Amino acid sequence: MKHLSKLAWAALALLGAFCLGTVALRRGEPINALWIVAAAVSIYLVAYRYYGLFIANKVLGLDPTRATPAVLRNDGLDYVPTNKHVLFGHHFAAIAGAGPLVGPVLAAQMGYLPGTLWLIAGVVLAGAVQDFMVLVISNRRDARSLGDLVREEMGQVPGTIALFGAFLIMIIILAVLAMIVVKALAESPWGMFTVIATIPIALFMGVYMRYIRPGRIGEISVMGIALLLAAIWFGGIVAEHPTWGPAFTFSAAQITWMLIGYGFVAAVLPVWLLLAPRDYLSTFLKIGTIMGLAIGILIVMPELRMPALTQFTDGTGPVWKGSMFPFLFITIACGAVSGFHALISSGTTPKLLASEGHARYIGYGGMLMESFVAIMAMVAASIIDPGIYFAMNAPAAVIGTDVVEAARVVSEWGFTVTPDLLTATAADIGENSILSRAGGAPTLAVGIAQIFHAVLPGEGMMAFWYHFAILFEALFILTAVDAGTRAGRFMLQDLLGNFIPAMRKTEAWTPNLIATAGCVAMWGYFLYQGVNDPLGGINMLWPLFGIANQMLAGIALMLCTVVLFKTKKERYAWVSIMPTIWLLICTLYAGWIKIFDSNPALGFVAQANKYRDAIAAGNLIAPSKDFDGMQQIMINNYVNTGLTALFMLVVLSVLFYSVVAIRKARRNPQRTDRETPYVALTPEQQKVWL
Amino acid sequence: MAGALVPLEYFATHKRVWRRLVQTARLCCGVPDYDNYVRHTLEHHPERKVMDYPTFFRERQEARYGGRSGFRCC
Numbered sequence: 031m032k033h034l035s036k037l038a039w040a041a042l043a044l045l046g047a048f049c050l051g052t053v054a055l056r057r058g059e060p061i062n063a064l065w066i067v068a069a070a071v072s073i074y075l076v077a078y079r080y081y082g083l084f085i086a087n088k089v090l091g092l093d094p095t096r097a098t099p100a101v102l103r104n105d106g107l108d109y110v111p112t113n114k115h116v117l118f119g120h121h122f123a124a125i126a127g128a129g130p131l132v133g134p135v136l137a138a139q140m141g142y143l144p145g146t147l148w149l150i151a152g153v154v155l156a157g158a159v160q161d162f163m164v165l166v167i168s169n170r171r172d173a174r175s176l177g178d179l180v181r182e183e184m185g186q187v188p189g190t191i192a193l194f195g196a197f198l199i200m201i202i203i204l205a206v207l208a209m210i211v212v213k214a215l216a217e218s219p220w221g222m223f224t225v226i227a228t229i230p231i232a233l234f235m236g237v238y239m240r241y242i243r244p245g246r247i248g249e250i251s252v253m254g255i256a257l258l259l260a261a262i263w264f265g266g267i268v269a270e271h272p273t274w275g276p277a278f279t280f281s282a283a284q285i286t287w288m289l290i291g292y293g294f295v296a297a298v299l300p301v302w303l304l305l306a307p308r309d310y311l312s313t314f315l316k317i318g319t320i321m322g323l324a325i326g327i328l329i330v331m332p333e334l335r336m337p338a339l340t341q342f343t344d345g346t347g348p349v350w351k352g353s354m355f356p357f358l359f360i361t362i363a364c365g366a367v368s369g370f371h372a373l374i375s376s377g378t379t380p381k382l383l384a385s386e387g388h389a390r391y392i393g394y395g396g397m398l399m400e401s402f403v404a405i406m407a408m409v410a411a412s413i414i415d416p417g418i419y420f421a422m423n424a425p426a427a428v429i430g431t432d433v434v435e436a437a438r439v440v441s442e443w444g445f446t447v448t449p450d451l452l453t454a455t456a457a458d459i460g461e462n463s464i465l466s467r468a469g470g471a472p473t474l475a476v477g478i479a480q481i482f483h484a485v486l487p488g489e490g491m492m493a494f495w496y497h498f499a500i501l502f503e504a505l506f507i508l509t510a511v512d513a514g515t516r517a518g519r520f521m522l523q524d525l526l527g528n529f530i531p532a533m534r535k536t537e538a539w540t541p542n543l544i545a546t547a548g549c550v551a552m553w554g555y556f557l558y559q560g561v562n563d564p565l566g567g568i569n570m571l572w573p574l575f576g577i578a579n580q581m582l583a584g585i586a587l588m589l590c591t592v593v594l595f596k597t598k599k600e601r602y603a604w605v606s607i608m609p610t611i612w613l614l615i616c617t618l619y620a621g622w623i624k625i626f627d628s629n630p631a632l633g634f635v636a637q638a639n640k641y642r643d644a645i646a647a648g649n650l651i652a653p654s655k656d657f658d659g660m661q662q663i664m665i666n667n668y669v670n671t672g673l674t675a676l677f678m679l680v681v682l683s684v685l686f687y688s689v690v691a692i693r694k695a696r697r698n699p700q701r702t703d704r705e706t707p708y709v710a711l712t713p714e715q716q717k718v719w720l
Numbered sequence: 721m722a723g724a725l726v727p728l729e730y731f732a733t734h735k736r737v738w739r740r741l742v743q744t745a746r747l748c749c750g751v752p753d754y755d756n757y758v759r760h761t762l763e764h765h766p767e768r769k770v771m772d773y774p775t776f777f778r779e780r781q782e783a784r785y786g787g788r789s790g791f792r793c794c
Contacts, residue, residue: 104760104764105760105765106752106756106757106758106760106761107752107757107779107780107783108783110752110753110756110757110760112743112747112752113740113743115740115744116740116743116744116747117747119744119745119747119748120744120747120748123748124748239777240778244773244774244777244778245751245773245774245776245777245778247745247746247749247751248742248745301781301782301784301785301786302778302781302782305785306749306781306784306785309749309785310749313748313749314745314748317748382747382752513785516785516786
């Protein structure tokens with residue numbers, strides 16, 4: 031029996047290798063999306079079975095008889111030992127968001143191959159390792175959060191630096207997410223109407239759950255989703271209407287200001303009124319759409335029309351600039367490795383972990399699942415016509431603003447597309463234009479709409495599914511924006527409280543409003559500069575986001591390494607050192623290029639200098655209309671330079687403190703970590719959870 | 721086996737699966753299992769007052785979204 035199972039695993043590994051070989055080596059003819067899906071799934075399973083188990087048994091030494099914080103401090107509220115499948119669902123819903131969906135879409139400009147390989151290799155060797163190890167480390171330290179863990183194991187100073195880094199990342203994430211929404215909704219009355227309609231729907235749900243039938247999540251969510259679908263359908267009528275259509279048409283700049291105002295109001299309203307009900311909608315819609323997409327890909331079995339590799343691997347791509355190394359590895363962050371997961375894996379999930387024996391399934395397995403979502407996003411971006419992909423994602427400065435010009439430029443790149451096709455696609459999805467809809471969300475929505483439409487065809491349904499996909503993305507991005515502003519407000523109050531003690535009072539209105547306004551102003555600034563960026567914004571903000579996110583992953587993995595040395599497991603430290611080194615090289619090198627490269631499309635300083643010189647010489651650079659706008663772009667680039675330098679400084683200082691901590695641990699023959707003492711589960715508890 | 725009674729576990733299984741699904745959906749919204757909370761409090765913390773469901777729900781909602789840990793991933 032044992033040999034038979036080994037044989038089956040070997041067969042699965044061979045299947046994965048064969049599929050991957052097909053994906054990598056077949057050139058010139060389009061391949062089916064199922065090759066990618068099969069390659070990914072079989073490699074995930076083999077990695078889970080062998081590498082995951084190796085980390086569980088050898089590196090971390092998991093002990094299922096050891097009581098977890100959820101058992102020891104069980105209160106039925108925060109600390110609850112939970113069924114492992116239930117916890118898996120919860121953990122997955124908490125880590126999966128817009129990141130794994132948008133990153134692969136942007137990376138598809140180099141072809142589907144580089145991104146797919148990085149997603150598979152990255153998750154197996156870095157992303158899942160990070161989530162899993164942080165989960166176990168936090169689990170053995172009373173379910174403490176990442177900041178606390180760094181402070182405890184490495185010292186007060188690196189702990190504060192890590193918290194400060196996390197705050198900066200949050201600001202950048204909020205700005206980049208908000209920009210995706212702005213780009214998706216600009217000049218789109220249908221999308222704008224449905225997104226605005228979510229506000230009264232959420233308010234209704236909030237009041238219903240608070241006063242009419244308290245806590246009935248199920249029934250109100252069903253009602254809410256039905257209302258949402260009705261709103262999407264009705265949005266099509268509104269967009270066609272001669273008066274209401276234009277009334278819901280807004281420019282990117284207008285939506286930016288609306289979003290900034292909304293972010294402030296939503297963050298100070300009571301949570302039950304708007305935030306919580308909309309989060310329910312977005313969670314259920316997200317899980318439903320992801321499952322629908324997986325089933326849809328299996329049924330439709332679409333062919334990938336994007337080439338495996340495009341000429342843009344050299345770094346001249348229109349969507350974002352920069353060569354494959356290092357920029358691919360920061361463009362796809364979530365899905366391969368994401369530092370933000372370390373914040374979920376510490377603090378939230380370990381409070382619910384019933385047994386250490388479940389940690390591999392939830393930590394390693396949950397991240398594999400997220401990577402699978404990213405693979406599906408890559409598929410969705412690659413099944414649409416490459417000509418449409420580039421017309422949707424290249425900035426107006428490159429392809430112009432009318433279909434004839436855009437079709438000519440994109441066709442010159444070798445992705446033949448006609449103006450008629452661009453117009454017809456826009457009409458199919460119920461929009462006026464699909465040109466330069468940067469940000470990934472609209473492209474993904476077209477891909478999702480094509481898959482759903484192939485499964486459930488119908489007249490005009492393509493437009494319905496497109497706006498369904500846009501709404502689904504906008505919904506959870508907006509939820510992230512107000513939840514993030516709220517969390518950022520607390521962080522800011524903590525940070526400022528170090529200097530002005532009165533700011534610490536989180537219950538008082540004045541510090542609350544000041545900190546909320548400060549937080550909104552910070553992400554609003556980056557959002558505003560992204561929306562006004564001549565190269566489309568994504569080129570500027572997404573690398574900052576990628577660098578920041580991978581930097582946090584680097585910090586989490588450095589923590590794991592320090593803990594391995596402190597627990598005298600240095601023999602296995604390569605497991606976390608290997609991804610750490612890779613992430614540090616990628617982030618630091620990318621940061622270096624973003625600051626110092628002499629190409630203005632790449633380097634912030636070079637871009638700032640270009641605008642400075644042009645202002646001095648009195649030359650207007652399109653699409654800027656006056657010198658004030660150019661002055662602003664110059665300042666923005668200096669700010670981004672400073673921010674990138676700050677990120678690099680944070681990484682380097684945590685690296686310094688890690689090395690100090692490791693050297694100290696090696697000098698000491700005893701274990702020096704802060705693990706909580708072993709408490710055995712009682713035999714009854716073991717029977718329930720093992 | 722034709723004619724045999726439907727085994728008891730048959731009914732138990734789909735009920736259990738449904739219950740797990742409901743638990744997952746609720747936990748995703750930050751609301752842990754209420755029955756489990758009541759049983760746990762009665763068994764282990766008899767001195768504590770057991771909250772009724774609406775109170776429990778509001779308390780959990782505030783804990784989930786009101787505080788520092790509301791933010792989820794990108």
